[in-house]
Amino acid sequence: MPTIDYPRLAKTLQALTGNETDTVALMATVTCEVHHADTRFDWTGFYRVVAPELLKIGPYQGGHGCLVIPFAKGVCGAAARSGQTQIVADVEAFPGHIACAASTRSELVVPVHNSDGGLLGVFDIDSDQPDAFTAEDARALEHILAKIFADCPAPTI
Ligand code: SME
Numbered sequence: 496m497p498t499i500d501y502p503r504l505a506k507t508l509q510a511l512t513g514n515e516t517d518t519v520a521l522m523a524t525v526t527c528e529v530h531h532a533d534t535r536f537d538w539t540g541f542y543r544v545v546a547p548e549l550l551k552i553g554p555y556q557g558g559h560g561c562l563v564i565p566f567a568k569g570v571c572g573a574a575a576r577s578g579q580t581q582i583v584a585d586v587e588a589f590p591g592h593i594a595c596a597a598s599t600r601s602e603l604v605v606p607v608h609n610s611d612g613g614l615l616g617v618f619d620i621d622s623d624q625p626d627a628f629t630a631e632d633a634r635a636l637e638h639i640l641a642k643i644f645a646d647c648p649a650p651t652i
Pocket of ligand 1: 538559560561568569570571572595596599602619621
């Protein structure tokens, strides 16, 4: 663990996304590539900032996700309001965790900013395995996301 070849994933994503700046097109492509890159990932997707302090579901893979998450709630909300990546080894020990799937045991949520620091949303990976995510996963995904979403416009809210 981890089993992902992140430099290779970054290269693949760069080749697939090129100069694309449409946020949803990029989110869909990142979700697909990351989800299928590792068997630890049981739900992979984005929540988008759509209103002040409010996230709404974006492109994802896995079972259905909750549609709306206020910044005040859950691991996704914590990432959005703090601007800090959240690694949760045991979701049951996280106060306010939103259980979209009862099978989820651990999570990694990375805030997604453009190059101006505008918050576009969060990238959420859930695993049915406990303690599935490492600091290396977090750093590598932060790096990949920062590059891919650098030129996306901030949400107009
Ligand atoms: N795990 C998230 C909720 C979203 S889903 O699990 C798809 C959270 O607590 O923020």
